[in-house]
Amino acid sequence: MDDSVVVAGETLRSRLILGTGKYRTMEEMVAALDAADVELVTVALRRLDLDDPSKKTILDYIDTSRFRLLPNTAGCQTAEEALRVARLARSMGLSNWVKLEVIPDSKYLLPDPIGTLDAARDMVADGFVVLPYINDDPVLAKKLEDVGCATVMPLASPIGSGQGLVNFEQIKIIIEQARIPVVVDAGLGAPSDASLAMEIGADMCLVNTGVAQATNPALMGAAFAEGVRAGRKAFLAGRIPKREYATASSPMEGALR
Amino acid sequence: MDDSVVVAGETLRSRLILGTGKYRTMEEMVAALDAADVELVTVALRRLDLDDPSKKTILDYIDTSRFRLLPNTAGCQTAEEALRVARLARSMGLSNWVKLEVIPDSKYLLPDPIGTLDAARDMVADGFVVLPYINDDPVLAKKLEDVGCATVMPLASPIGSGQGLVNFEQIKIIIEQARIPVVVDAGLGAPSDASLAMEIGADMCLVNTGVAQATNPALMGAAFAEGVRAGRKAFLAGRIPKREYATASSPMEGALR
Amino acid sequence: MDDSVVVAGETLRSRLILGTGKYRTMEEMVAALDAADVELVTVALRRLDLDDPSKKTILDYIDTSRFRLLPNTAGCQTAEEALRVARLARSMGLSNWVKLEVIPDSKYLLPDPIGTLDAARDMVADGFVVLPYINDDPVLAKKLEDVGCATVMPLASPIGSGQGLVNFEQIKIIIEQARIPVVVDAGLGAPSDASLAMEIGADMCLVNTGVAQATNPALMGAAFAEGVRAGRKAFLAGRIPKREYATASSPMEGALR
Amino acid sequence: MDDSVVVAGETLRSRLILGTGKYRTMEEMVAALDAADVELVTVALRRLDLDDPSKKTILDYIDTSRFRLLPNTAGCQTAEEALRVARLARSMGLSNWVKLEVIPDSKYLLPDPIGTLDAARDMVADGFVVLPYINDDPVLAKKLEDVGCATVMPLASPIGSGQGLVNFEQIKIIIEQARIPVVVDAGLGAPSDASLAMEIGADMCLVNTGVAQATNPALMGAAFAEGVRAGRKAFLAGRIPKREYATASSPMEGALR
């Protein structure tokens, strides 16, 4: 079954995006990307360590002919910082896509709605394809769509928490309203979480910690890929409504008594 | 990845069992069994309608060289009735396996712990391979294992309700204690439910209404099969623990500020 | 508002039952019983420590003219043991009521449905007023009512876990079917849990660890008493249905625009 | 137990705020306010109906010597509209407090984070005591505190939905961070919901539909008041932690076997 998704005019075959942070080794990361068979992977921008010039970088490990890079603005606390990081990333010539993150505090790691909207407006004006990371706020999601973002990426639950799709109802509203793809990001701990996100109509999922910190990241990458496909199929197949009471699945007529 | 399960000495390649009731047409049922690629399918025993002798039966549709039949005792309210139905089913020469159900009321359709244990004891003594359907009761599950049942099949939520794995903690205890396969049955509405059951260590899932009453049963059958595989892989891959708070998945060191 | 409950012909003014175990001191226990202003309190039966004869017993602390004792059979693994303990307790002349517990394992502490039903039948025949502790099993609850139990006491979640009303739907079924009072027992961690149990129609709640192990047991006892009353009032007042979508509570007509 | 709360320098004895919309009759509203014994009640501002001049207004029913009015800006879609409505309300001389709502869409009724922050800044500068209604966004809550709001009022779930405290974790973060009172608003359907909000440390709750549309609003008003008090006491009393496994509340030592 071909069931690709189009983001900013680009057709993506896989509806799973993987992050590349927090793996125990680069080898485990490569194995996970391969097993999950994703196309889009997020990366961060950091200062080069000039005291260790021979250190391999992530680009030594990721085959950019196979995987498309999505640089994020992780670490930025204001719209200005995010714009600066995005431009630096773009200047490397690998992509004009950016996963926009404006996160003012380092404890809860929740995105700033005001700073994110400001940055998105400026980035779109500057020619970026913007995929903003947001709280589960349908009004903000709509505003980001209106200023020209390519997707919205609401969080399922706190980053790295593995709690799954906690605020389910608000994500459903975001999906209902959106005319751009909705990517559920952050907090997906197991394939059941990703499958659930897809079942309610999300277009894609982004997972990092759930794969990177699993005991076996490659196997977990494959599991998430399968979970996303299962959830997508279920969305298309039309699930049964939830009912309060039981109804038998064997016929009662003709039963021996 | 080969990851089969052994029930009563028989190796099963698929960890999904499908029911065959409640499909809108026999053709939809056949398409769903095929798409889900299961091995074990449940059937019920009913009086033949002598006024319509030319009516096709389910055995005209199901290729028994491909699918193994698991007759249930649906409709039985007592241990005696269940034993009678099981023996009739066995006399057809297709299987000595039986999905044991003793369900005294027709509203909530919940199994009788006392009648089920009595029937299981008698059936095991009579040479049956017994797979009993039970409430989420770990003490009862242990007793059924002790009298020689081949599996236990706790319900996830009321039959046909699609509510998913409601009493998660008790199912986990059943799994922890069991030395026989645990099959999560009843109430699974979407692949995320089945995936979750497998993630916590269930050995198999049984689904009927969730597939049969989906808008597109064949696609939903494939979705459930994928969800079961995803959940099983995730169980083997070792998921991350749930945490209360966020932890970043991009490194903070070297961030531009 | 007078809203008493009748158990086995006795009118109880308070719908909260407190356990007397796990308090840090007897003084904290007495303060909690007083603050919660309950009428019925559970106690256990244990061998007297003959090496410490001057040790005060719980009867030195509890004013039995104010509080009615409900001896339990905690520690019994079989119906026979439970009957023996119940008879010993009754021989003290304080009560012929018994909180029946038959719990075969010491890890999960879940009740045995078969042993509990057997014991209940024998106890009723022997003249006891029987209040059995059970898993969330509506079929078993009905059988216990049918053999003459005075109440059923389904667990909300594992004893001492404070998880609250986990298997809500099955408790609702027990309540719907019961013609005897339903007492929700075990796992209630906070007044919101007790209130919820009462809101869905439970007749009473039993709490022990949630009060005894709170930082301030007396204040928590008062809190639970208030929560039980709040939930009972809400049940009588008829709560609004849950809706999927928002509806305004201010009128839209005449709004300034 | 005296346990009042201070909002903008004013001491409030009751931690429950009631809305005055959606009652079936004014008499039911008055009875509910009386039974709940609240001090603060929200009202809306609407155009007078000049075709029905003799119609009583809400001020004919509410004793403003007993109840303090909190006008809201319901119906406003922008910061400008909210400021206009707030000033009109203030010109009546009853209060300079305002429950700020900027809600751009009429289906989901969710507040606009950008417009709310803009309006709050302007209102504080103009001398209002501002109580803004917000989504469960801790970053926005902090910004509103920083611009001088008197409280923040995060929604528990969609207005009028009665779903209770759906996004519990984010509300907890808002509470942890706040140095101003946190009032949980919208979606509280029963006292258990209000109790839970208070148990996690909310300072107050606001309820409208849950009381107004109950079968018996006066009794439900009393129930919510009791639930709020129960939850507050439990917060102060220090609840037990939730545990995954059971622990007995009767001692095992000395058990008869």
Next chain:
Amino acid sequence: MMQLTINGKPRELAPECCLLDFLEKQQVNPQLIAIEYNGDIVKREHFGEIVLHEGDRLEIVHMVGGGTQ
């Protein structure tokens, strides 16, 4: 004619009717059914030995789609 109870309903058959003849007349494939004759299960290989008599109770069942209850 003799009176029997088949699948819970009264039914008239010609006397001394053999079970296999009855099934054939009804166009019922013996491979797809199970039979209880006067309360006892009859294995398929013994269907041919059964001759129906006045007052007999016969249950003829087959498999249908089913999941749980």
Next chain:
Amino acid sequence: MMQLTINGKPRELAPECCLLDFLEKQQVNPQLIAIEYNGDIVKREHFGEIVLHEGDRLEIVHMVGGGTQ
């Protein structure tokens, strides 16, 4: 007669009508309302100073039951 817009609807009044007279004629209690006159809020103590003219826009609001939105 002069044309005004009151609460968003066109309305005819006799010329040179004073605001307080209008309210009194309408049986509206000035203690229970707030007024915006041509976009400006008028404090209650200044109601008496307003004389209505052709083309004026008047908003007269009062409090009603309300919770959220």
Next chain:
Amino acid sequence: MMQLTINGKPRELAPECCLLDFLEKQQVNPQLIAIEYNGDIVKREHFGEIVLHEGDRLEIVHMVGGGTQ
């Protein structure tokens, strides 16, 4: 001296010891306990009739704080 089992432990008592004397010596208030003597429950009003013998099994229980299990 005679050997008994009291509350599961071996214990030596002087022969022909009466139950009530034993309790008194142990400072045990008979109002607060229940007794099982050689497997039979003894009502409080019959405590005085029990004379302990070699090999007797005695269970003396009392109430303690308890909730569930």
Next chain:
Amino acid sequence: MMQLTINGKPRELAPECCLLDFLEKQQVNPQLIAIEYNGDIVKREHFGEIVLHEGDRLEIVHMVGGGTQ
């Protein structure tokens, strides 16, 4: 020697050092980095035109593994 700030730390370089020479000396592959020179981003094709001076601020960044924040 001249003083610069590279990646936020003070650093001494020989005067009139060309950016590409510096990178080469540091064994840094210009294909894998991005550069901000005195607050302005420099495209890779212009790396060769930059000559470093006393007081310059240089940021040299590269891609690392990252998911969210």
